[in-house]
Amino acid sequence: MTHDSGRTEPPAPDYRLGASERERQRLLAQGDLLRPAARALLDRIPLADGARALDVGCGPLGITDLLSAATGPRGHVTGLDADPQMIAWARESAASRHLSNVSLVHGILPSPEIPQAAFDFVHCRLLLINNTDPRQILRAMAGAARPGGWIAAQEFDWSTWQCDPPHPAWDELKSLIVPVFGGDVHIGARLPTLLRSVGATDIGVTAHVYYWRPGDLYQRLLLHFAGLFHDRITAQGTHPDTLHSLTETLRRHLDRPDTTVRESLLVQAWGRTAR
Known part of the structure; x- marks a missing residue:
């Protein structure tokens, strides 16, 4: 594993979920949960042994481990994140998993550390939903992909996020x-158009x-x-009292043994850059 450092300091990230230890654990657990879906996505992308892949907004791991296996020992994977704490955690994850073909970069696209038109596959997951200009991110991702290379995004659409039985507090x-x-x-629904x-x-x-x-990790998300x-x-x-009342009412409802939560729809979309 190589440790890369940017020549220019990227702007401070605006990731509103923070970079606490609790958020690290949530993201790693989320990655485990979404691992089968990520594998299914990679099965659709013809990545050859020796391919180069970029995981944008990788957080403490992202799908760098899956990409490491998909590209093989002759390939190379770059994980990129705007938060230095996330990159520090990603380096720990890569080291503990012995991902020798993975490097981590602190920065945002475009970055002097990320070559243009060089990657066979450029990916992001749950990055666009946390940013106000998703088209700019996708445009930069397309710029990092080689001609005819693949770009892909995985994003939630909250329209399906509901509890059953329904409750007004939800x-x-x-x-x-x-x-x-x-x-x-709701950006997941917009991915093909974007x-x-x-x-x-x-x-x-x-x-x-x-x-x-009740009891599942994301029942109370x-x-x-x-x-x-x-x-x-x-x-x-x-008012804080109103917010407290809503959360306590919903907590009791979600703890009922017959309450089911349907998670946000995880939409995966992919396409090829111009040749």
Whole structure:
């Protein structure tokens, strides 16, 4: 594994979920959960042994380990993240997994450390949903891909994120979180159009859905976001007592043994850059 350092300091990240140890563990657990879907995506992309891949916004691991296996010992994988703490954690992950063909870069696209038109595959997962200009990110990803190379994104669409039986506290709390989240929470549905807008062709798209019961890791994710964004929500005019009442009401509902949560739809879209 090589450790790369940027020649220029990238701007501070605007990842509103933070870089706490709790968020690290959540992202690693999320990666385990979404691993089968990521493998299915890579099965659709013809990556040859020796290919070069770039994982944009890799966080503490991303899919760098899957790409390491897919590209083989003659290939190379670069993980890129704007947060120095995420890159530090990614280096720990790569070292513990003995990913000798993986390097990690602190920065954003375009970066002087990331060559243009050089990668066979450029990927991001749950990056666009956390940014206000997803088209710019995809345009930079397309620029990093070689002519005829592949770009792919995996993003959630919150429109399917519901609990059953329904509860008004869920709907109200979700509506309070959406405007402070920091990006388009329905961006998954827009991925094919966004890829076309940056010149990608041969567009493919598929989706995965998950269901949770009490005790599952993501059964209470909406409550986690409510706590994380507490100050932003109250700054928008919601009284703290109101927010507390909503979260406690929803907590009791989610803890009922017959309550099921249908996760946001995970949309995967991919396409090829111009030859």
